[in-house]
Amino acid sequence: MKDVQHLLRVAVIFIAAFAGFLFVRNLLVPESFGKLGHYRADSVDEFAAQPRHYAGEPACKKCHAQQASDKAKSSHKGISCESCHGALLAHAENPKSADNKPRKPKEAEVRAFCGHCHAKSLSRPARFPQIDVTAHNPDAPCSMCHQPHQPK
Amino acid sequence: MDMSIIEMLREALHKVSGFIYPNELELQWSVLIVLYPYITGLVAGAFVLASLERVFDVKAIKPIYRLSLLVALAFLLIAPLPLNVHLGHPERGFEIFLTPHTSSAMAMFGFVYLWYLMVVLLMEVWLDYRKEIVEWSRTETFWPKRLFYKALTLGVDNISPRSLEIDDKIGRILTVVGLPSALLLHGYVGFIFGSIKANPWWSTPLMPVIFIFSAMASGIAGVMLVYMLMCWVRNVKIDMPCLDTIGKFLLTAIIVAFSLEMLESIQTIYEAEEHFDIISLLVEGKLFVSMILIQIIMGSLTPIFLLGLVQMVELSEKARKFFYALSGVLCLIGILAMRWNVVIGGQFFSKSFLGFTTYKMEFAGREGLLSAIVVAILPLLILAALLYLLPPWPKKEEKAASV
Amino acid sequence: MKNFSRKDFLKTAAGAAFLMATRAFSSPVQAAEKFFREPPWKRKKPYYGYAVDTTKCIGCARCVEACKTENDVPREKFYFRTWVERYILRRSGEVNVDSPNGGLDGYLPPADPETVTKSFFVPKLCNHCEHSPCVQVCPVGATFLTEDGVVLVDKKYCIGCRYCIQACPYGSRFFNPVTHTADKCTLCYHRIKKGLKPACVEVCPTGTRMFGDLSDPKSAITKFYETENVMVLKPHMGTGAKVVYKGLDKEVR
Secondary structure (H helix, E strand, O other): OHHHHHHHHHHHHHHHHHHHHHHHHHHHOOOOEOOOOOOEOHHHHHHHOOOOOOOOOHHHHOOOHHHHHHHHOOOOOOOOHHHHHOOOHHHHHOOOOOOOOOOOOOHHHHHHHHHHHHEOOOOOOOOOOOEOOOOOOOOOOHHHOOEOOEOO | OOHHHHHHHHHHHHHOEEOOOHHHOOOOOOHHHHHHHHHHHHHHHHHHHHHHHHOOOOHHHHHHHHHHHHHHHHHHHHOHHHHHHHOOOHHHOOHHHHOOOOOOHHHHHHHHHHHHHHHHHHHHHHHHHHHHHHHHHHHOOOHHHHHHHHHHOOOOOOOOHHHHHHHHHHHHHHHHHHHHHHHHHHHHHHHHHHOOOOOOOOOOOOHHHHHHHHHHHHHHHHHHHHHHHHHHHHOOOOOHHHHHHHHHHHHHHHHHHHHHHHHHHHHHHHHOOOOHHHHHHHHHOOOHHHHHHHHHHHHHHHHHHHHHHHHHOOOOHHHHHHHHHHHHHHHHHHHHHHHHHHHOHHHHEOOOOOEEOOOOOOOOOOOOHHHHHHHHHHHHHHHHHHHHHOOOOOHHHHHHHHO | OHHHHHHHHHHHHHHHHHHHHHHHHHHHHHHHHHHOOOOHHHOOOOOEEEEEEOOOOOOOOHHHHHHHHHHOOOOOOOOOOEEEEEEEEEOOOOEEEEOHHHHOOOOOOOOOHHHEEEEEEEEEEOOOOOOOHHHHHOOOOOEEEOOOOOEEEOOOOOOOOOHHHHHOOOOOOEEEOOOOEEEOOOOOHHHHOOOOOOHHHHHOOOOOEEEEEOOOOOOHHHHHHHHOOEEOOOHHHOOOOOEEEEOOOOOOO
């Protein structure tokens, strides 16, 4: 007994340390950890609660019904409003505010804006409508002949 | 947002060759992660050397048994430091112990490390030194040191022959258990890399084995150099049979490690899978100096030649000592280069196998060269403290030195 | 004494080997069970899926822009939750791939256009793998697969070890310099839980990107999965990638 006393003390230290570890662990592991899997379940709710910047197409129709119905009959029907006009949730929630106005290219910027998708490129699918921007009416803004919501 | 890193990445963008996935510009694991397998490798290697005496009864290396344990302990204490410093959230590092993900090698490593540190190494050192610790707690004149010894006795000053016999038996069991534990410790590090199927430079079942054997080589070389250095510092004659035996084990370890690495390379070249082209470019280009020149020629082939020469030709004691020292240094550098080639090399090429990014190691900063140097030096300082507090030299040598 | 310690060692080693052998035997049995299981979206509602029709992509990168805006992704050129790659295949067999600022900077016309045989765009994003290697390697359980099929990263729990970034074969993950945690596409979880589309799908002008509920047998995405000839990226890795691609060329990495 006397000859193993030092080993018993070591054993006591180990047991005490392990117990201490379990106690600390209980305090520190987040509440929701392990409920759904090996992760903090609250994290899923935190993700769901993240603020948005894009409104989604249905939000625009309420006020801009004309543009929406024009677009729905045209070849641009598959394009969401925010695709060209930028993130609009702030505008949809506060339409009168001057801060969150939808993006609209100025006349001088129109060719670059439309060309962003429609400039001819050999990487683009052949059946996609594309033109040589330098050859096709180079001085005129596209909107002179092509209405953006009903391009035809 | 750390603007120095952003600036560095903006510059790196111009140095990309070929195509990389846009997120691959930044290297995720820096020089600190190169040091970490190097340090755990030294631990494993030093411990294996100690086990050779205890378990396999290689009596010739008894003079360095305790020294090996202390070297292993000094490096083991520092091993988690580069890991924790490199984390994005070092303050959350303990989560690995609270909620370890059992499918993650990194998580399980935390427990293997704790097990090895507390149950194997600390216990073994304590049991081996307990008799002296009790004696020093009675005779030491410098009071802080005496207090330290007293604390280590855990308040028990029984050093009867029976208690020492029990200590020896438990110590022997610990060494037997410790040997696979040491291999597990470093094998796990190899597995952390080897199990990443996304990276073909890392992904191979041989990785844990390669890591273990190169670790043994570095650990043996490390202990050998510390032994030679300490003999010179203490003005004590080197035990040549001991040194010669260490030299033999070092040669064996380097040969096995090198053979495994070459086997891996030969297989890669032969199978020539999809990633073969980019890996050839990697080895011929970015890794030519660090791999072909430093790791293979300087760090493996040259020590094999020198140590092999010692085995085959009768050389004077002075010549042997020189060859051992030179081989040890080259081996240590070569294995550090090997860790660099694995960790950094594996991140140079894109997972698209179409291009390369670059790595600019900053000097200052959490993950810079300065940080790495500090991490590399700390174990040596700890070793110095351990050598002071728990001198591993046999009694009669101490008396001879003081005369 | 000498024989005792060697026998001791051999006994310990044999015991360990026995334990490992029994595990090795039971794992293939478990794996065989998994092999015949039906996909998770047959059992859970909802279960999100995603598809890409590369034959329609025009490389406008509106998706990249929208994702960065919606999710506050750092605007630097090395952090992307989604990006668009352009492939240029030449007669000589040479393949040129580029993704300037993920596609946001536009693509320069290729040199020597006469030598180009095929060229196309391929949008990339996190594949929300069923057997994702990134979830497997996370040491603390900060990244996980939700019950509805989305792989997320808990930025309050992630320790920033970057192991998951190393483990992803697709380059989908990055280290967020602001949160100092791993980051990646979340399938706009905050949007899809409210019945909206992910931002990238919302703004895609050509219908290249598709999203929906795989557990609904009548949804467009289910029909796409079941009727089109689709492929996943790096199928040999066995990641169980859920993003399927139509029209994936053999050169796509």
